[in-house]
Amino acid sequence: MSVSVQEQDFDQGLEYQSLVKDNLSDGAVVVFVGLVRDFNQGSEVTGLHIEHYPQMTEKCLTDIVQQAKQKWPLGRVRVVHRYGTLTLGEQIVYVGVTSAHRKAAFAGAEFIMDYLKTQAPFWKKETTKTGQHWVAAKQSDKKAADKW
């Protein structure tokens, strides 16, 4: 399954292996991992809760991957996005892309992340020393998606 939406953590090593195992045609592998940061939008974050729209997330991520495959000659694509309660430094999202050559792999991975950040129905609620608050969407994310 090239897209997974799950509570549990993912293993980068295992994900990488499934991208390259028996994949003799692709010479390029690009991987992106998003982590929970300790300083976001001015607050000191101690933890994070990610809400999602269960029936829509997998459908949306699968559609984004399909769009990327139509735009570039990509080989294997793997996207994992977590939900639920996460702590500082934990992994949130994994995007792995293979291609014969690096240009398509880099572009495909960036496209998937830019679209995921503006279209996939996840919402982050941060816990800080002063309380909990919902993270606001960023204009820079919208601009990044629009450029494709």
Next chain:
Amino acid sequence: MAGEQKGRFAMIRVLFFAQLREVLQTERLELPLSARTVADLRAQLQQKGPLWQEYLSSSRSLVAVNQTMQKDQASLCEGDEVAFFPPVTGG
């Protein structure tokens, strides 16, 4: 499709997520379908009060119909699931 029965309404389901759900204190509604489009449904729900008016405006909320993001012109049918939510912040 069955013929019309007395007292039967075409229904839609409306879901609210994240901050929208918290502010409106509503997770879901089952409504008789009277709105033809997403825009009509927004206007209909905005009648419920000042917080609905504010948070369901096009500038503050996105919409999905049957788990696909849609614009305000999108039409609605019986049995549709409509979700309102703030701009997303995944990744």
